[in-house]
Amino acid sequence: MAQATRTFWTQAEALEFIMKRQKNNNSGEILYLFSFESQPEGKRRYQVADIDVFIHEYYQLPANQRHTYEIIIDKKPSKLYFDLEYDISANPKINGPRLTTNFIQFVLNFMRKRSDDLDYSIKDVLILDSTSTKKFSRHLIFQTKDPFLDNIAVGKFVNLILEDIHGCLINHQCQTVINSLTSQIQSNFDSLVFAKNLLSSLESHLLRFEQCNCIDDYTQLKFKDMIEFIVNKSDGSGITWFCDMGVYTKNRAFRLLRSSKFDKQECFTVAPENQWKPILRRVRPSSTEPNETERQTFMASLVYFNKPIRRFIHVDDENLTAIQTINSRVQRSNQSSYITEDVRKMSLDYPELINFMTNIARDKKDNGSGIRISRLYKVKEIQNDFRWVIHFMYVGDYKYCENIKRHHKQNNIYFIVDMRKGTYRQKCHDPDCKTFQGIEQSLPKHVTPWLMILDDEWENQTS
Template identity: 30%
Template sequence: MERKWQERLKKVEELASHYERHPLPTVYRPRLSKPSMPSSVWKIFSRQAEAFNYIKTCQEDVHVFALEKSTKSGQRFYLVTTYKELWFYYTQGYKSSLMHCYEVIPEKDACKLYFDLEYYKPVNPYADGKRMVMKLIELVSQKLKELYDVNCSSKDVLNLDSSTDEKFSRHLIFLPQKTVFKDNTHVGNFVRTILQPAIRLTESRTAVIPTEEAGHVFQCSAGAGLNGSLTNITAGEDDSKDWPDIAHKTKDMEMPHQGENLDFSFLIVNNKEGNKQLFVDLGVYTKNRNFRMYKSSKAGKNVILKIAEDNEFIPNCEKDVSLEEAYFLSSLICNIRASDDIKILSSGFSEEERKMSAFLNSKTTRNSTGYDVIDVHVLPMVYMKYPMEGYQGSPYPEIDNFVHSLVNKDGIQGGIRQWSYFSLKELLIYDISGYRWCENIGRAHKSNNIMYVLYSV
């Protein structure tokens, strides 16, 4: 008995000596191949900014992925690892940690052209999702050719599906050979540009135009307290003859004339409330966007993104890469191999054009100026220079006086908060203060301010 005890004690001492000479690492680093190979990167952070900061210290080609834990808290953790390592564990059944995985698309990083498409089936009983996807691919391919001389077809588009009985849902990733966009902001600009006619179809915006003095005046964000000589125009109707020609087309953003007769109605669907909306989600082009990955589902759901039945894209499989892994690598928006002959597409505005576009096309604007909603999407696509702005008096005092006459009546004394002048098209925009009467609703807005847009003819 004593001899057995001594033998066990000796083994324990040998193990203790071994671990003193070969201590366990404080952080587990998984290896994909032989134990002699260097440890790979697999590190999780609670904040996205910490993950991006860590990447800067890594020599490996690592990327950030978001892991969604639960639908209640909405909490996500951020994983830093390589594509190869993620795929290895992605396919090993570690669903508790990787089943709800999102690619983080870094701002200012080159990326592929991508779309998020969806509509609710109960309120769109006649919608043919597959046909809509096909027509969108045809439209985008046509615009890539017209604007950038890039050849693309449905065989260059990875089509992923996560539809249910209630919702039609697709992701499209365009993969024309050696062609990417500068970043996802440029992707968003391109998508909004080519879908502008459809965007107009979803909106009901009214411009009010007086037929007197100073050319024409549009009152935006609530109409005007003007007299009966006003003419109402609703965006989306065939009133092009009445619109001012204020579109400044830049070389890389010009919409060819042959596209004007395209039918964009297939892109319009109903939302749950019965209102019109786009089939295309325009909200997925923000900085550091989390975009759900192939074979992942949303937290609380078990519907994964899978290859669609009507997908025509087949990836090229390199040595030691399976077809499934090739699909996975193709689906990653920022998985772009550096090459001297890669074509980087740009679809951006200058700072001035960006400011003007956001000013004229947004539904909401700066809280600091007191606006809640601005109904100003009543003009054609606008790409203009933004050379001059100021407060109270503009360079045109006669027009200032006319605007003052419109907002000073019935015991109310309004004023000009700010003006903006665009010399290229002789366009003058006034922010109005102290006067909120809206002819469209027949009363003054409680919180919305109004604007006047004047142009010469």
């Protein structure tokens, strides 16, 4: 084990050592890479270590010498993680722990929407705190059963989460919000799915929610609480996301539990609102060694996923450029198969269809006390030589299923549009209705302009 621990003065040398050792070692050895700040100007040294050796040495360091970071190695399996922070003086009204809990709630709901395999609770999230008098700071490390391919994939996944926040805010319309609209509000649907672009299209909308008390039907968060996911910068130059999007780069340094920055006193500790707990088996009596609780917590705080891997959490990354015209979409039809899941890109290609399908999932409540309404949260287009369909997914109150002739209590419904035939039918996520397909209905002619320009050969093809 001692041979597995070695110190280097450059990161490149340390990474090369790991690569060579793992190439020549067939025993499945797992090596971590850590960096140590040793000077105020950021000079670092790097240690490649077996985790047991590292923990033994790390817990013997005096607190004033622990300025240590995990290097999230490129192309290694990664947990879902977040770096949450904001300047306290620039955001005096924000309650940091409450905002952190709200953010976790949104992320957990987003994960459940994507897959039944991503059904987790706040008890599966380790929350670390390094707040100072000037800056609120939290690290979130999700203890999922499966990892992401690497931390670059994690960054893409987080962008999807931010896009969903953007969609919740940009699409919400209540009387209070409508009355506060101004001529300055614009829609930037041509923006790429990056955090900064999402912010630029949201900035003029944020003041709309000051008097809005509406609650998002799926996350059960107030919209005016969601806008706190966007915070003021410390220098007063604008706004930024509550979660730092700069931590998803190759070989990123992520500060460890019990470590502080070189010139700071605040080290990461378990946050007061943390609900994740280790599974206790035994306690080590030595005062110089971490006990089992401390060891499990430290392992949970690491981003590198070192458990047996069943599969990876999939992140859709088609990165297709939005097609501006129906003609260009038709010209692409026979080139290749593709799938895209971007509501905003679909809004460019099929604005009439998106508008129609957005408004279809709503009706009057049985008791006449209002309107059942659902939010369109996902549009999945599938096109190849045999199929051209779009799935419209919803969350909210409208869950009417043609199979049971009433609204489901929990599971949401969805519609499938057959683009060649210009028809749609209802399906739902309830296990008892899994094989059911609703009555095929024709879309209005003004919603299907693409049907007028399809050539005869394509129009006459059958599945």
